[in-house]
Amino acid sequence: MTLHAFLFYSTALLTALCAITMVLTENIVRAAAWLLFTLAGVSGLFFLLGAEFVGATQLLVYVGGTLVLVVFGVMLTAQGPFITMRTSAAEWAVSAAVGLLFFGMLAVALGSKPMSFDEAKKKPPTPGDSLTTTSVLGQSLLGVTEATPRSNITGVTPPASTAPASASGDIAAPFQRERKQIGYLLPFEIVSVHLLVVLIGAAYLARAKRRRGVDA
């Protein structure tokens, strides 16, 4: 067993066990703790996949930010009966049956058609020769690096002779050439505005309400 396999199996086992325990536990505070370990395990999987920046972001934003938010919600609403709310056995049975069927379907779908990418054998992806993944990510978010997909979602590598725009009458050709320069600048801006909207919306929703009858 290689080092990669050992690390993967240990991380995946930690993640899966913590996720299952989180589902099974009745205590909401313990569920939050199990969710913490699950998210940390997922970030470990990201590191194993070579996505260091995504793994670090998962740790910082998810484990450090979102989970703290959830824990605050738990603490603010943890009044006696709400800490452990029991689910009836019938609901458990139905949910477990549906979950097992769903997981079985996904597993069968995974095993039926092995996905293998032959091109990977000949030409492993080199996102930038001297650049690391993080700097490529940052530059593509700022629109510096050409980062649009080179092929469709199907994963088939397009023929290499796509560069010369032979069709002079092709209207879309200049737009395609410009599109390669953009990268992910527009989604980045949209997400920025979205976060601002969420900030205002959350502050508006969670504000302390002033009762009119008390003041007057």
Next chain:
Amino acid sequence: MTGDIGLHHYLLVGAVDSSLKVGETVPDIGLNHYLLVGALLFVCGVVCMATKRNAIGVLMGVELVLNGATVNFVAFAHFNPTFMIEGQVFALFVIVMAAAEAAIALAIVLNFYNNHTTVDVDSAEELKG
């Protein structure tokens, strides 16, 4: 230039190479392993959403579902050579969306708790026809 091939590169080539051979006795970690973990996280999230009666527990199930999807994104970006960083960009967007969704959902839950003094999702039935 062969000197600065990192651990990531080594792991990638090793994983892809051995996952392509069909009759190999010791299969290395391939795409399907990661997809299986993602599927398990997704199903756990769905079951969590269905069984938890606490509204914040339902929110935790949503986080699990999003994490399963993110694992799939990053795994496909890693094992498919035609993608450079698209999967990672989408994973980042999913993380940002999850943070925003958690903030809004918690604000709604706290509002509901202030009005009804409960977080039981079964008691939120004012809109029931």
